[in-house]
Amino acid sequence: MAQADELTIRATSDTLLRAQAARKQASAAQFVRWMLLFAGGVIMVMPLAYMISTSLKWPWEVYEIGLIPQEPTLENYTYVLEDGRFFGWFVNSLVIATITTLSALFFDSLVGYTLCKFQFRGRYIVFIAILSTLMIPTEMLVIPWYMMSQSFGWLDSYWGIMFPGLMTAFGVFLMKQFFETVPDDFLEAARIDGLNEFQIWWQVAMPMVKPALAALAIFIFLGNWTAFLWPLIVTTSPDLYTLPVGLASFGDEADVAWELIMTGAAISTLPTLIFFLIFQRFIIRGVVMAGLKG
Amino acid sequence: MSQLILRDLVKRYGTTQVLHSINLTVEQGEFVVLVGPSGCGKSTTLRMIAGLEEISGGTIEIGGRVVNNLEPKDRNIAMVFQNYAIYPHMTVRRNIGFGLKTAKLSKAEKNARIDEVAAILGMTEYLERKPAQLSGGQRQRVAIGRAMVRDPAVFLFDEPLSNLDAQLRTQMRLEIKKLHTRVGRMMIFVTHDQVEAMTLADRIVIMKDGHIQQIGTPAQVYHEPANTFVAQFIGAPQMNLLKAEGTGTGVRLWNGVEIAVPGIQIAPGRPVSFGIRPEDLKSDASAVLSGTVTVAEPLGAETLVYVDVDGVEVTATAPGRTPPRAGDRIGLGLSGDNAHLFDSASGQSLRTARA
Numbered sequence A: 001m002a003q004a005d006e007l008t009i010r011a012t013s014d015t016l017l018r019a020q021a022a023r024k025q026a027s028a029a030q031f032v033r034w035m036l037l038f039a040g041g042v043i044m045v046m047p048l049a050y051m052i053s054t055s056l057k058w059p060w061e062v063y064e065i066g067l068i069p070q071e072p073t074l075e076n077y078t079y080v081l082e083d084g085r086f087f088g089w090f091v092n093s094l095v096i097a098t099i100t101t102l103s104a105l106f107f108d109s110l111v112g113y114t115l116c117k118f119q120f121r122g123r124y125i126v127f128i129a130i131l132s133t134l135m136i137p138t139e140m141l142v143i144p145w146y147m148m149s150q151s152f153g154w155l156d157s158y159w160g161i162m163f164p165g166l167m168t169a170f171g172v173f174l175m176k177q178f179f180e181t182v183p184d185d186f187l188e189a190a191r192i193d194g195l196n197e198f199q200i201w202w203q204v205a206m207p208m209v210k211p212a213l214a215a216l217a218i219f220i221f222l223g224n225w226t227a228f229l230w231p232l233i234v235t236t237s238p239d240l241y242t243l244p245v246g247l248a249s250f251g252d253e254a255d256v257a258w259e260l261i262m263t264g265a266a267i268s269t270l271p272t273l274i275f276f277l278i279f280q281r282f283i284i285r286g287v288v289m290a291g292l293k294g
Numbered sequence B: 001m002s003q004l005i006l007r008d009l010v011k012r013y014g015t016t017q018v019l020h021s022i023n024l025t026v027e028q029g030e031f032v033v034l035v036g037p038s039g040c041g042k043s044t045t046l047r048m049i050a051g052l053e054e055i056s057g058g059t060i061e062i063g064g065r066v067v068n069n070l071e072p073k074d075r076n077i078a079m080v081f082q083n084y085a086i087y088p089h090m091t092v093r094r095n096i097g098f099g100l101k102t103a104k105l106s107k108a109e110k111n112a113r114i115d116e117v118a119a120i121l122g123m124t125e126y127l128e129r130k131p132a133q134l135s136g137g138q139r140q141r142v143a144i145g146r147a148m149v150r151d152p153a154v155f156l157f158d159e160p161l162s163n164l165d166a167q168l169r170t171q172m173r174l175e176i177k178k179l180h181t182r183v184g185r186m187m188i189f190v191t192h193d194q195v196e197a198m199t200l201a202d203r204i205v206i207m208k209d210g211h212i213q214q215i216g217t218p219a220q221v222y223h224e225p226a227n228t229f230v231a232q233f234i235g236a237p238q239m240n241l242l243k244a245e246g247t248g249t250g251v252r253l254w255n256g257v258e259i260a261v262p263g264i265q266i267a268p269g270r271p272v273s274f275g276i277r278p279e280d281l282k283s284d285a286s287a288v289l290s291g292t293v294t295v296a297e298p299l300g301a302e303t304l305v306y307v308d309v310d311g312v313e314v315t316a317t318a319p320g321r322t323p324p325r326a327g328d329r330i331g332l333g334l335s336g337d338n339a340h341l342f343d344s345a346s347g348q349s350l351r352t353a354r355a
């Protein structure tokens, strides 16, 4: 035992010495690298810091640049949380993001699996067609969505907000790629054991792509949680607003209440933060596996 | 009477035909090994029996019933795959029990079956573990357990041992053989390893390019190979095939050496292939052939020597205790009794050595 410890210590000090030497050599390049990363970090964190800072300011200070509030206050938080509308929007967002996420996970992986594991005529064309929709920006889709909602009477409803996101081309693509990693042997073994194709997908293939599902869940949840343009367009009654739309409506036309908007935004990041903390091991693995730059 | 019969089985992918009229009858309780080089259609044959692959022509009969149009689950078969195909998210118990998914048994009955199978495989203490906590051999056992639990008429194995290291492979090979004795079911085992084929099989089916080359017991395919392909495929190191021509009472080798081959007449001048296994070509004083050792590989009991005989390299055996060295000139002795003769154009056997 003591000997083992000694060995470890020796090994550790060895490593340290070597590391020191290496550090000196690489220090210049290292310095530049760290500085770049630092700058990147600052740029990423600034908006967040400003959001928190503004949410702690009184209205008279909002337009001042200082990051540290002169007279910090929680007044905005009390106001927002006591305002009944905020809670309603929060629930709207939560329901919509949750349902959309579940639905997209289900359909994306079902379609991805089918495209990956079944040979049928036109498979390639279907896949390309789905992929090509990725190249159309939301801003362009909003008009046909609106016209569609209008003729079906979906305007100003939950369904109207949700329907465009119930299945995503990106998710289909991602899941198709992940199902490639599930060896056919597993599916065939299950087929011999007498499962039907739907059971094979649900009981055998799905559990094997859990990391991908978790990553996709986070992407989709965040996307819906922060969606602004479409919910803004499709809803008219404030009761149906999602959080981002509701927050933007704080204040009146003449005077935007930035401190309240920032407070609401700060509160609304909480669920996403919790989501992240729970799923972060999956998302990191998932992002790495998908080869995406998250 | 339970039998598995393949009649004129054909498989086509588009216009390419990968199986040409396969005919095979497997008797009750028989262990049959399909062996052949990569791409010869072993897996395809097995998968067609399992029902995982469409049948392009011919019939498959299991236990007196044509199963061509039956789903895999209704064919009374079970299959063990090369990479185990056991589910990482389920315990060993659930993995083994998966084979009973569609069986109409109560939960208690299912558990009893699982326990029984686990006991046979020595996996009882691992039942609650996940596959990630098992070794390769244990995982393979789970896969076998999953097949056993259904008590099928036919077990199908597709190279189940090729992911294991050499030692474990030998051990699992033995266990599969014991298992076969114990359950007494038909087993069809695919491998490209001829040692595995020889050790496991009651009968070996040797395939090449979608054609069956020979069906026989291990002794038959070894001692009476039907053609040059089988002769060289079975047995390691490979049989030597030497150019020769008939002399009436024997053959004259490419270098003019004459060898008497009893029990066969070959027309003088007829070109043939003369086959002799390395263990029948020994370094000895008779020196029917002689040449220079190019490489010597000591194996302990024996030494494998590669000898350049008049410009042709042959493989022969030498004693283990006093091995020759590269560069030595040695004499090689052989007996015409051990010779295999093949038509040099078709490669078909003209006569084979005594079994």
Ligand SMILES: Nc1ncnc2c1ncn2[C@@H]1O[C@H](COP(=O)(O)OP(=O)(O)OP(=O)(O)O)[C@@H](O)[C@H]1O
Pocket (backbone or CB within 6 Å): B013, B018, B036, B037, B038, B039, B040, B041, B042, B043, B044, B045, B192
């Ligand atoms: N889906 C397919 N489409 C076209 N040809 C195929 C297909 N699957 C298999 N083949 C061909 O069928 C032939 C037999 O394949 P098979 O998998 O049965 O070989 P095998 O004997 O099992 O070889 P191995 O030892 O490499 O597993 C091969 O030549 C292969 O290229």
Ligand SMILES: [Mg+2]
Pocket (backbone or CB within 6 Å): B042, B043, B044
């Ligand atoms: Mg194969």
